[in-house]
Amino acid sequence: MKFLALFKKEAKDILSNKIYLLVxxxxxxxxxxxxxxxxxxxxxxxxxLLDEWGGSTAIKVGLPQNLQGSTLxxxxxxxxxxxxxxxxxETGLNQVGKEVVALVYISxxxxxxxLQIDNTNVFYPVARDKINKALDYYQLEKRLSSSGLSVxxxxxxxxxxxxxxxxxNKESASPLALESSYFVEIMYGFIVPFILLLPFFLxxxxxTDSVVGEKERKxxxxxxxxxxxxxxxxxxxxxxxxxxxxxxxxxxxxxxxFLQVPVYNPLLLIVLLFFVGMGFxxxxxxxxxxxxxxxxxxxxxxxxLFFATFVLFLPLFMNIPxxYGILNTIPTVIIVRMSxxxxxxxxxxxxxxxxxxxxxxxxxxxxxxxxxxGAIRL
Amino acid sequence: xxxxxxxxxxxxxxxxxFNLEEIKPVPVKLYIDYKDPKRSVIKxxxxxxxxxxxxxxxxxxxxxLTPPEEVSQPEIQEETQGxxxxxxxxxxVMTAILLFLPLFLFGNxxVDSIVGEKERKxxxxxxxxxxxxxxxxxxxxxxVIITMALQAALWMFLMILAGYSIENPGLVYxxxxxxxLPIVGLTSIIAAFSKNYxxxxxxxxxxxxxxxxxxxxxxxxxxxxxxxxxxxxTMTLAIKVFSGETLSRGDIIVPFTSLxxxxxxxxYISIWLFKRDxxxxxxxxxxxxxxxxxxxxxxxxxxxxx
Numbered sequence: 001m002k003f004l005a006l007f008k009k010e011a012k013d014i015l016s017n018k019i020y021l022l023v024x025x026x027x028x029x030x031x032x033x034x035x036x037x038x039x040x041x042x043x044x045x046x047x048x049l050l051d052e053w054g055g056s057t058a059i060k061v062g063l064p065q066n067l068q069g070s071t072l073x074x075x076x077x078x079x080x081x082x083x084x085x086x087x088x089x090e091t092g093l094n095q096v097g098k099e100v101v102a103l104v105y106i107s108x109x110x111x112x113x114x115l116q117i118d119n120t121n122v123f124y125p126v127a128r129d130k131i132n133k134a135l136d137y138y139q140l141e142k143r144l145s146s147s148g149l150s151v152x153x154x155x156x157x158x159x160x161x162x163x164x165x166x167x168x169n170k171e172s173a174s175p176l177a178l179e180s181s182y183f184v185e186i187m188y189g190f191i192v193p194f195i196l197l198l199p200f201f202l203x204x205x206x207x208t209d210s211v212v213g214e215k216e217r218k219x220x221x222x223x224x225x226x227x228x229x230x231x232x233x234x235x236x237x238x239x240x241x242x243x244x245x246x247x248x249x250x251x252x253x254x255x256x257x258f259l260q261v262p263v264y265n266p267l268l269l270i271v272l273l274f275f276v277g278m279g280f281x282x283x284x285x286x287x288x289x290x291x292x293x294x295x296x297x298x299x300x301x302x303x304x305l306f307f308a309t310f311v312l313f314l315p316l317f318m319n320i321p322x323x324y325g326i327l328n329t330i331p332t333v334i335i336v337r338m339s340x341x342x343x344x345x346x347x348x349x350x351x352x353x354x355x356x357x358x359x360x361x362x363x364x365x366x367x368x369x370x371x372x373x374g375a376i377r378l
Numbered sequence: 379x380x381x382x383x384x385x386x387x388x389x390x391x392x393x394x395x396f397n398l399e400e401i402k403p404v405p406v407k408l409y410i411d412y413k414d415p416k417r418s419v420i421k422x423x424x425x426x427x428x429x430x431x432x433x434x435x436x437x438x439x440x441x442x443l444t445p446p447e448e449v450s451q452p453e454i455q456e457e458t459q460g461x462x463x464x465x466x467x468x469x470x471v472m473t474a475i476l477l478f479l480p481l482f483l484f485g486n487x488x489v490d491s492i493v494g495e496k497e498r499k500x501x502x503x504x505x506x507x508x509x510x511x512x513x514x515x516x517x518x519x520x521x522v523i524i525t526m527a528l529q530a531a532l533w534m535f536l537m538i539l540a541g542y543s544i545e546n547p548g549l550v551y552x553x554x555x556x557x558x559l560p561i562v563g564l565t566s567i568i569a570a571f572s573k574n575y576x577x578x579x580x581x582x583x584x585x586x587x588x589x590x591x592x593x594x595x596x597x598x599x600x601x602x603x604x605x606x607x608x609x610x611x612t613m614t615l616a617i618k619v620f621s622g623e624t625l626s627r628g629d630i631i632v633p634f635t636s637l638x639x640x641x642x643x644x645x646y647i648s649i650w651l652f653k654r655d656x657x658x659x660x661x662x663x664x665x666x667x668x669x670x671x672x673x674x675x676x677x678x679x680x681x682x683x684x
Contacts, residue, residue, distance in 0.1 A: 343382020
């Protein structure tokens with residue numbers, strides 16, 4: 001009952017703090033911003049998606065007027081490029097980087113092709129890809145034109161592999177915002193674990209405010225004299241914050257589902273996040289025991305978050321087979337694997353163990369230092 | 379696939395179907411599990427492999443039909459112009475960010491200076507001195523700006539030593555230091571308004587995110603559109619100056635005018651706040667009430683109430 005009183009008091013403090021609620025709103029903006037950025041960059045770098053979204057019309061390629069009606073013009077049009085015609089090559093070259101991304105022209109009497117392209121344009125990768133495909137077809141057509149092959153045969157030569165895609169489980173297909181490998185990789189490979197851990201970065205600050213705030217307001221000694229054991233006091237302080245953070249993570253999972261980025265195995269993820277959160281908040285309590293002011297606590301938490309970010313997110317970009325045993329136990333790696341597919345390998349649950357052990361150890365350490373601090377102060 | 383061990387399966391044709399002597403499509407089947415969102419990654423990898431294999435098969439057929447020594451095909455001579463976007467981001471934007479970084483690292487100095495007076499209860503002593511409140515704010519701000527200027531000079535010197543190419547360093551330095559004026563002014567507003575370090579810290583975080591966006595977004599837009607717009611922010615101007623590009627009148631007038639305006643307004647507001655006893659000593663009025671009083675709307679409302 002006494003524990004519940006402390007729990008309720010802490011919960012009320014959190015929910016009545018406008019700053020914490022504002023930070024939740026800021027997290028929402030960060031999530032939407034990251035999602036928008038992933039979406040935009042995926043479309044801009046994928047020629048097929050750019051065509052689908054009508055972005056190809058922004059890619060303008062210049063041609064001298066004397067190439068109108070030629071096979072080269074046709075090849076470029078087949079790539080959904082918008083063509084602009086210039087009276088001569090010189091005029092066209094002057095407009096590269098201004099009106100057009102590139103100029104394609106016949107550079108000499110042998111019929112060689114000149115391509116001047118603006119490297120600085122944001123559509124450069126897609127434009128180059130499309131122009132190269134068009135030029136490949138043009139070269140092929142030129143080479144084979146004397147061999148008497150039909151257009152159909154030339155097409156087969158250009159695309160010899162006929163891939164027949166057979167869709168399995170189409171009726172229960174996961175809704176995806178964008179069918180793009182870049183989007184899937186960046187969302188599930190980095191943004192989803194980042195979003196799910198965001199509330200816990202805030203939680204470290206909340207707990208230090210709570211505990212160090214007691215010291216600054218001189219109510220810490222009063223708290224120590226209450227008929228609550230050290231573990232009960234720590235639990236009473238930690239649990240509301242942990243619950244607040246878990247509810248946020250749950251809300252972000254629902255938001256991602258709404259944005260058509262389904263997060264799989266959400267319940268198991270919440271269990272993992274519970275222990276990761278306990279670790280973050282436990283570290284916050286430890287820092288609170290060692291410092292005397294909010295300013296010191298904030299600096300220490302900033303350093304803690306810096307190292308935590310390094311330890312948690314760097315493994316996502318590492319591909320060292322010798323370290324797979326260790327890397328697979330990092331919480332963010334587990335989150336990536338579990339959230340990105342509907343299938344669950346029971347062996348993955350064993351990889352929770354190091355996170356659970358470390359979190360419980362940090363919690364035990366925070367209780368030890370709390371008792372020590374209590375002994376010093378009383 | 380049913381157990382989720384694999385998301386896709388590629389079935390290649392049998393030896394009988396795979397005959398490169400004839401020009402006919404090579405059938406390949408790709409089974410994709412649509413339940414798994416990683417399907418697009420699998421498809422992408424298969425397409426990459428398809429392109430590589432297709433290129434080898436195509437070349438084999440082309441060489442069989444038209445041996446290279448018998449036919450000449452048009453060569454492609456590609457020339458690129460300008461610096462690649464990723465390189466520009468590294469060379470120009472990162473350099474600009476490093477130059478402007480000292481301005482954001484010292485926000486805590488002004489917070490410490492103003493909010494610290496409230497927390498340590500030394501505000502009364504300071505106000506009791508024969509120094510006007512505006513001079514207090516301006517004096518504290520000047521001290522921080524000088525510290526930022528020294529830091530920016532040191533960083534610039536180290537960057538040049540490290541091999542960074544910075545043309546017109548004097549002008550670039552002037553741009554960086556003048557950008558410090560409104561940043562310190564805006565930080566002073568937050569510090570003057572805040573009751574404690576925690577509030578000030580959170581306020582500054584939001585303010586700096588907005589300021590950094592205001593500086594960096596026009597710079598990124600400039601890099602991707604290359605010279606079509608005047609420098610909307612001082613960071614864009616700095617990039618143009620240290621890259622040795624030609625400046626138009628608009629390039630100088632627009633950012634410096636906005637710097638001057640923002641500086642004047644921000645210092646005016648921070649001094650106005652610091653002059654109020656309810657802000658310095660409490661109880662602090664609400665933000666809306668302050669806004670009404672600052673804009674004179676409260677007088678209008680009181681007039682109509684009468």
